[in-house]
Amino acid sequence: MNLRKTCTWALSALVVLPLFASANIDIHEAPSRPKNMIIMIGDGMGPAYTSAYRYYQNNPDTEEIEQTVFDRLLVGMASTYPARQSGYVTDSAASATALATGVKSYNGAISVDVDKRPLTTIMQMAKARGMATGVAVTAQVNHATPAAFLAHNESRRNYDAIAQSYLSSGADVILGGGQKYFPEDLLKQFSAKDYQHISQLSQLDSLTQGKALGLFAEVQLPWVIDQQDSTQLSLLTQKALELLSQNPNGFVLLVEGSLIDWAGHNNDIATAMAEMHGFANAIEVVEQYVRANPDTLMVVTADHNTGGLSIGANGEYAWDTALLKGIQASPASIAELAIAIDDWQPLVSQKLGFELKAEELQSLGNARMQGQVALDTALKQLIDNRSFTGWTTSGHTGVDVQVFAAGPAADLFKGNQDNTDIADKMISLLPRAKQTLEVISKDNK
Structure with missing residues (x-):
């Protein structure tokens, strides 16, 4: 069934008519096929996150509540459930597999089906058409979401094997964290394949053309709130666009705000809002690119909701929100600093941005x-109590997520859909392949 579906979508000329019809779009008014496609994923970014971000960003000195980039670009919703054997609540691997291939699989699957057979990804299809491909993320580059676009593995936990498999992925640009998974011998193999390797954000300017492997942290990139700098993902996105756009045949780029999810798992609202700000800034970079390059489609969504x-x-x-915006560091880093010194109370109060009550100091002292x-x-917990923030879980939930889009064919993503539909629609918009059905089929063997 999966092979048949993949092959069917490869026949782009046959697919477009029924696809537009199912999307309630008059085929005579169908938008043109984009040259470039950018899919952006806010990991764990359920609807409450974008609403919270609107209020977090609001200017309290004005009567109105200002819109954010999410409000501007909202077009629809998507369900996220995995293959039924995994229930109704997905993990990042199964959801990314759905978004990369158009096929449901089990939680933990990296672009393999329920029988652990490889599924052809949109990145592979793009490469078969001579397009450039790349990923820019804030987690390690071999984490579940980017892995599902670039690799095939029965388990998302096989980080070393996934990193090794990137050598044959054909990806032109790989930017994010994960230095610990790319030892010196593996980096030499990437260099032998003409990848430029850098390890500092300050080195981004040295990348002007060709293939690039940028690994900027041992595992994840630093939290935005700790850096007091929301430009990390924007810089990676801008560089990826600069490099990939040099391909005359177009490109497909994945951008992930990975750490929204990690903050959600931690039930850490201050850190989550800062990560949302970093992701929103990256979306605005892409939005500007789409305006300057009207042949580019941008689709933004979440893989699931985290934390409730x-x-x-x-x-x-x-x-x-005023309290949240005054917090100057993540609770994790504040705790680390407070443990290291005796006179910890002034430091904690200064980093939190508000004076602590006697009972709050007592509670923190006991915890320390x-x-x-x-x-x-x-x-x-103190921040939650003071800000009136609630959480229902440290894991994921099964609520639908939002879909945002701009550029040619953006109307295809309006309304209610499944996450596999997002992949199917994007795959249908790839240039018509010169390769035969046999080439696409071969990828699934």
């Missing part, structure tokens, strides 16, 4: 005696 975030908690009709993890947890 609620705006308002404990029966209070309130959410204190239990160690850094306990203090980190206590700080997050």
Whole structure:
């Protein structure tokens, strides 16, 4: 069934008519096929995150609540459930597999089907058409989402094998974290394949053409809130666009705001909002690129919702964004600093941006005696209580996620759809392949 589906989508000329019809679009008014496609994924970015970000960014000195880039670009919703054997709540691997291939699979799958057979990805299809491909992410580059676009593996946890497999992925640009998974001998193999390797963001300007492997952290990139700098992902996105756009046949680029999800798992609202800001800035970079290059389609979505975030908690009709915006570091880094010194109270108060009550100091002091993890947890609970933020889980939830789009064929993504539909629509918009059905079939063997 999966092979038949993949082959069917490869026949672009036959696919476009029924696809436009199912999207309630008059074929005579169908938008032109884009030359370039950019899919952006806010990992864990359920609807509450974009709503929270709107209020977080709002100017309190004006009567109106200003729109964000998410409000401007919203076109639809998508369901995210994995293959039924995994239930209704997806993980990043199964969802990314759906977004990369158009096929449902089990939680943990990296672009393999439920029988662990490789599925052809949109990146592979793009390469078969002579297009450039790339990824720019804030997690390690071999994490679940980018891996599903560039690799095939029965488990997302096989990080070393996934990193090794990138040698044969054909990707032109790979930017993000993950230095620990790319030892010196592997880097030499990438160099032998004409990849330029850099390890500092300050070296991005040295990349002017050709293939690039940029690994800027041991695992994840630094938290935006700790850097007090929301430009990391924007810089990676801008460089990826600059390099990939040199291909005359066009490109497909994946950009992931990976750490929104990690902050959600941590139930860390201050860090999550800072990561949302970094992702929003990257979307605006791509939005400007689409305006300057009207042959480019941008599709933005989330792979799932994380944490069950609620705006308002404990029966209070309130959410204190001013308090959240005053926090100057992640609870994890505040806890680390506070453990290291004796006179910790002034430092904690300064980093949080508000004065602590006696009972709050007592609670934090008790947690501090239990160690850094306990203090980190206590700080997050304090912030939640003060800001009226709620969470239902440290894991994922099964709610539908939003879809945002701009550029040619953006109307295809309007309304309700499944995450596999997003992949199917993007695949249908690839240039018509000169390769035969046999070439596409071969990828699934």
